[in-house]
Amino acid sequence: MTPFDLTGKLALVTGSRRGIGLAIARAYLAAGARVVLNSPDAGRLAPVAAELRALAPPETVLTSAFDVTDESAVEEAVAALTAEHGCPDILVNNAGIQLRGPLTDLPLADWKRVVDVDLTSAFIVGRTVARGMVARGSGKIINICSVQNHLVRPTTAPYAAAKSGLGGLTRSMCAEWARGGLQVNGLAPGYLDTDLNASLVDDPEFTAWITSRTPAGRWGRVEDVTGPAVWLASAASDFVNGQVVYVDGGLTAVI
Incomplete structure (x- = not known):
């Protein structure tokens, strides 16, 4: 075994x-974990799970809609998942949306x-899962933040406010749960080529x-986030707590 296993x-x-x-989820499966896929829509989640089960042992791919x-x-x-499979060892709070618009016209x-x-x-999912983690005495929580924890742009106020708050929530979770054996950290991706940014990529x-503003000179890819996500989920990061790690090609490091 390695510390990243x-x-x-x-x-x-x-x-x-x-x-x-x-x-x-793919990276965690490759590192040996069982993964619970989540989406609000079970029907749209099913083909994704089927695709992953064709690539990994089927019993390692679970779903919870x-x-x-x-x-x-x-x-x-979470109660149903815990009853059948035990409390999760790792929670990644990744769910997110973006609705853009000028502040003066933004609908409440x-x-x-x-x-x-x-x-x-x-807060809702983290608190619910953390109860079982604290009772067990171990757990890893990773909150997917953003460079907009630190930098903002016009028309993204709700997203920037929420992601900045998520950085603060990450530190608060650390302050309250670290003595219970949990490590809670954030990952802050830079600009990635994803569906969420499709209009910008185009x-x-x-x-x-x-690309001129980012020292790496390119859009990020989702795969750029997976290595740090495995690290923060593994024993290799057992003394890393309350941090927001930027994965942004150097964007926040330069003027």
């Missing part, structure tokens, strides 16, 4: 039907929706700007 671990990854969440913003649904799903409903999905869900002017 996840054999025997159970990982719940929210929002793992596609994008960053799916990439992290629930809305991460619905407290009752979260508690019911859009603000609340982004904050609920991107921030409040991490904009030649923006792509030229972001």
Whole structure:
């Protein structure tokens, strides 16, 4: 075994039907973990699970369909998962959305929706899973933050506020749960070529700007996040706690 081996671990990854969440789920399977895929829609989750079961031992790919913003649904799903498979060893709070618009015209409903999905869900799911982790005396929680914890752009206020709050929540979780044997950290990706950023990727002017602004000189890929995600889920990071690790090609390191 190596310090990065996840054999025997159970990982719940929210929002793992596609994008960053799916990439992290694949990486955890490759590292030996059993992975619980999550999405609100069981029907849309099923083909993703089938695809992964064709690549990994079928028993290592589980599913749990629930809305991460619905407290009752979260508690019911986590209780069912724990009863059948035990409390997760790893939780990745990845579920997130982006609704853009100028602040003066932004509907309150859009603000609340982004904050609920991107921030409040991490509180709901994190608290629910952490109860079992603390009782056991061990656990890893990884909150998927953003470079917008630190840098912002016009028209992204709800997302930036939610992700900044998620960085603070990460530190608060560490402060309360570290003595219970948990390590809670954040991963802050830079600009990645994902469905969430499709309109930006397709904009030649923006792509030229972001690639010139990023020392690595390119858009990030979801695979760029998976190595750090495995590290933070593994024994290799047992004394890393309350940190937000930027995976951004150097974007936040330069003027």
